[in-house]
Amino acid sequence: MIFLALTTSIGLAEKKLPVVYKTDFENGATEWSPTDDAAWKLRKTEKGFVYSQFVKRSKYEPPHRSPYNISLLNTPVVGSFQLDVDVLSTHEDYGHRDCCLFFGYQNPANFYYVHLGKKTDDHANQIFIVKDAPRIKISTKTTDGTNWDSKWHHVRIIRNAETGQIRVYFDDMKTPIMEAVNRTFKHGKIGLGSFDDTGDWDNLILRGELYDATD
Numbered sequence: 001m002i003f004l005a006l007t008t009s010i011g012l013a014e015k016k017l018p019v020v021y022k023t024d025f026e027n028g029a030t031e032w033s034p035t036d037d038a039a040w041k042l043r044k045t046e047k048g049f050v051y052s053q054f055v056k057r058s059k060y061e062p063p064h065r066s067p068y069n070i071s072l073l074n075t076p077v078v079g080s081f082q083l084d085v086d087v088l089s090t091h092e093d094y095g096h097r098d099c100c101l102f103f104g105y106q107n108p109a110n111f112y113y114v115h116l117g118k119k120t121d122d123h124a125n126q127i128f129i130v131k132d133a134p135r136i137k138i139s140t141k142t143t144d145g146t147n148w149d150s151k152w153h154h155v156r157i158i159r160n161a162e163t164g165q166i167r168v169y170f171d172d173m174k175t176p177i178m179e180a181v182n183r184t185f186k187h188g189k190i191g192l193g194s195f196d197d198t199g200d201w202d203n204l205i206l207r208g209e210l211y212d213a214t215d
Contacts, residue, residue, distance in 0.1 A: 017207035020076050024203050025049045034071040035060035035108075035193075043200065050200040056091070057196045063109045065134035067100050069193040073206070079161040079187040081208030087116075087155055089148040091197040095119045097148050099199040101157060101192060104185030112138075112185060114157060114168050114178065115195060116146040127166055127180040141179040146170060152202075161186040161209070187211035 023031070025042060029051050034040040036058035043052035051071070058069050087099050097118040105111040109132050117124030125145050128135040156169040164183035167176040188211075192201050 017080065017082055017209065019205060020078065020208050020210060021073065021206040022204060025051045025201075029071075031074050032071045033074055034058075035069070039069055040071055045200075047202070050088070050202045051192070052090075052198075052200045053193055054090070054198050056198055062130075064130055064132070066128075066130045067102075067113060067115075067193055067195040069100075069196065069198075070102060070191050071193055072102070072105060072189045072191040074189075076206075076208070077187055077189055077211040077213075078206065078208030079211050081157075081159050081190070081206060083155075083157045083159075083190055083204070083206050085155055085192070085204040086152050086202045088150075088152045088200040088202075089197070090199055091148075091194075093118065093148065096124050096195070096197075098124065098146075098197050099148075099192075099194050101155065101190070103157060103159060103190045104188035105191055106185060106188055110185065111188060112166070112182070114155075116148075116155070116170065118148055119145040125178075127168065127178050129182060129184060131184060138180045138182050139178050140181065141176070143177045146177075 026049050039055035039058035040053050042049045053069050060068055091097050099116050100113050102113045111130050113128050126137045126139040129138050153171055158167045164181045166180040168178035170177045
């Protein structure tokens with residue numbers, strides 16, 4: 001069974017999923033829905049426009065303990081996917097300095113998210129599931145922490161909906177910094193944000209298998 005899961009995961013990566021959405025935010029962010037519109041804006045920089053989550057703690061109150069800052073891509077909804085995006089943490093440095101990525105999003109009480117935190121503990125720098133209850137760590141592998149600084153970084157998430165495998169990469173696209181296996185949500189929306197910090201996002205590419213609700 002372990003060999004089967006491994007070969008299935010490798011096959012997914014080698015299959016090179018088709019691009020189903022991409023943006024550099026130069027033409028706006030109309031396809032995105034923030035949980036608090038006032039916490040997000042397009043920001044002009046030397047590299048062009050970026051999607052900026054600039055309010056540390058938005059007015060959004062989640063039904064269970066989970067991130068306060070989320071912006072969801074309206075469509076497409078995907079099953080297996082590979083998400084690539086550039087991120088800049090704009091918050092001052094401290095132990096739980098973070099940015100988050102969301103996937104398998106069903107509703108405000110059911111989704112997965114990756115917390116890229118400065119220092120690791122049971123509530124930081126992990127892969128989490130929110131399932132009608134406060135977030136629970138599901139990571140089977142992580143690091144001592146995410147080395148946030150004043151530079152842009154590249155993040156990749158690879159999700160195999162069939163096996164449940166989740167892999168997260170940070171700058172080094174060969175060795176994952178986090179891993180988990182969970183099959184609770186086999187499809188859902190993707191999103192960007194933070195638990196209660198700030199960050200900028202750019203150059204997002206989503207490859208994936210489109211989910212058809214009629215199937």
